[in-house]
Amino acid sequence: SPKRPPKILKVVFIFLIRCPEHTELSPAFHPETVPPQTCTKPQNQIRFAPMGLFGKKFTIVVACKANITRSAYLHGYMEHYLKTFMPYSRKKVRILSAGVHARSGSSASQVVKHVAKMNGFSLSSHSSDPFTRKLVKQADIILVMEQWQKDELIARFPKAKDKIFRMMEYRWNGEQKDIRDIPDPTGQNTADYEEFIDVAHAEVDRIFRELAREDII
Numbered sequence: 105s106p107k108r109p110p111k112i113l114k115v116v117f118i119f120l121i122r123c124p125e126h127t128e129l130s131p132a133f134h135p136e137t138v139p140p141q142t143c144t145k146p147q148n149q150i151r152f153a154p155m156g157l158f159g160k161k162f163t164i165v166v167a168c169k170a171n172i173t174r175s176a177y178l179h180g181y182m183e184h185y186l187k188t189f190m191p192y193s194r195k196k197v198r199i200l201s202a203g204v205h206a207r208s209g210s211s212a213s214q215v216v217k218h219v220a221k222m223n224g225f226s227l228s229s230h231s232s233d234p235f236t237r238k239l240v241k242q243a244d245i246i247l248v249m250e251q252w253q254k255d256e257l258i259a260r261f262p263k264a265k266d267k268i269f270r271m272m273e274y275r276w277n278g279e280q281k282d283i284r285d286i287p288d289p290t291g292q293n294t295a296d297y298e299e300f301i302d303v304a305h306a307e308v309d310r311i312f313r314e315l316a317r318e319d320i321i
Contacts (some may be wrong), residue, residue: 171210172203180225223301
């Protein structure tokens with residue numbers, strides 16, 4: 105009988121486009137100024153990237169007090185940012201959110217839902233989650249808004265202390281004195297929400313650029 109042909113092992117080369125430019129974001133409260141970065145001078149690179157089949161996704165948990173304003177917005181905005189500006193990374197990273205004092209199942213606040221809609225994404229399906237041992241174990245990094253939240257999580261989950269950061273201190277390359285908390289705008293005026301959105305957009309851009317530069321995502 106004729107010999108069967110040998111099996112062919114297929115290697116998938118994933119061609120990804122990386123943008124070499126590192127222009128500054130000008131984040132804003134209105135959708136017209138959602139970060140307009142695009143790769144104007146693409147540089148082709150061959151990269152071997154996990155397809156979500158064998159490699160564990162890099163898991164980011166973003167957290168605040170109740171998981172209905174700051175971390176709810178950041179959760180949605182991070183996913184929106186990856187989809188828009190780093191689509192090749194979506195199979196390599198997972199975004200989750202939780203609240204240090206959260207109740208399970210609460211919707212995002214009405215104001216932050218409106219702000220999200222103005223910036224091109226929806227928080228209509230958001231549901232708050234409290235911290236659990238399982239969630240902490242899943243996380244590669246946990247980004248909180250304020251120092252007291254970091255301190256409380258480390259007290260509750262001491263084995264996770266090396267992966268809990270205030271958002272502004274994670275992979276920060278600037279002056280230590282410039283690291284600060286990201287205050288809660290809930291119940292405050294429009295200017296406070298605008299400041300939160302500006303900081304949130306800038307920090308997401310900075311963190312994802314750093315992670316991409318180090319080939320983590």
